[in-house]
Each structure stands twice: as structure tokens, then as C-alpha cells.
Amino acid sequence: MHPTTLARTLVCEQRGAAIVEMALVLPLLLVLLMGVLVYGHYFLLAHSVQQAANDGARAAIVGLDAEDRRTIAEAAVARSLQAVAGTHSVTVSETGDTVTVAVGFTAAHGALVQSALVPSPGRVIRTRATFELPVD
Numbered sequence: 310m311h312p313t314t315l316a317r318t319l320v321c322e323q324r325g326a327a328i329v330e331m332a333l334v335l336p337l338l339l340v341l342l343m344g345v346l347v348y349g350h351y352f353l354l355a356h357s358v359q360q361a362a363n364d365g366a367r368a369a370i371v372g373l374d375a376e377d378r379r380t381i382a383e384a385a386v387a388r389s390l391q392a393v394a395g396t397h398s399v400t401v402s403e404t405g406d407t408v409t410v411a412v413g414f415t416a417a418h419g420a421l422v423q424s425a426l427v428p429s430p431g432r433v434i435r436t437r438a439t440f441e442l443p444v445d
Contacts, residue, residue: 339426340426340427343426343427344427347427347429347430348430351429351430354393354395354414354416354434355434355436357389357390357393358390358393358397358412358414358434358436359436359438360389361385361386361389361390361397361412361414362386362410362411362412362436362437362438363438364385364386364388364389365382365383365385365386365389365399365401365410365412365438366382366408366409366410366438366439366440367385367438367440368381368382368384368385369381369382369385369401369408369410369440370408370440370441370442370443375401375403378401378403378408379401382399382401382408382410383399383401386399386410386412387399390414393414394416394417395414395415395416395417395432396414396415396417397412397413397414397415398412398413399411399412400412400413403442406441406442406444407439407440407441407442408439408440408442409437409438409439410437410438410439411435411436411437412435412436412437413433413434413435414433414434414435414436415432415433415434416432416433416434418432
């Protein structure tokens, strides 16, 4: 085969172009997909913990005294987080006419998708919710 003919054939040949393009784009697409999964699950957990803090603070306002409000808030948070794998802690504080429920949540090992390709968020999520106590 003449060198000029070989050069024209190689320039016009497109059969391998799709494989080369896939080899370049596929790793980026996989990293993007893994990032969506990791952070999507993290945001789901963070939203669940925030909702549990909201539920605890909302439930606590019906308590008669500080101890009663703490017990009610802890029960409401535990109820909200019963379907989520992990451990949690609840702190209830009162300042004047407000009650604040702070929730610390540690996701179980394996709850967040771990990947060497995508930096994972921390396993500990902290949030709080504040509600005003009803005026007598």
C-alpha cells in the first residue's frame, strides 16, 4: 500500500473513534454518578436528622416542665430516626420562652457509600431546631 493511500485511509477511518471517546468520557461519567449517589444519600440523612430535630422541638412545647419537655423531645426524635441506621444524641435546652432541641447523629458504617474517587462527607451530622413556648 502506498504511504499516501495509507494516510488517507487512516484519516477517513472512524471505526475506533467511538471506543476512544468512550474511554475518555466513561471515567468522568462514573465519577459524576458516584458523586451524585454519595452526596444524595448524605443529603437524605441530613434532611432526616433536621426533620427529627424539628419534630422533637415541636413535640416538646406541650410539656409541662423542663424535664417533661426533654422526655417528650427525646421520644419524638427517636421515633423520627427509627428507620435510619446510626446512633443519635439529643440535647434539650431552654432560654426564656424558647426550647431548642439539638440532635447529633452518627451514620452507621457503610451507611454512606464510600468511594476512593469521590471525597465523602463526614459521618457525623449535627443540627438544631428552636420553637417558642406557648404563652400562658
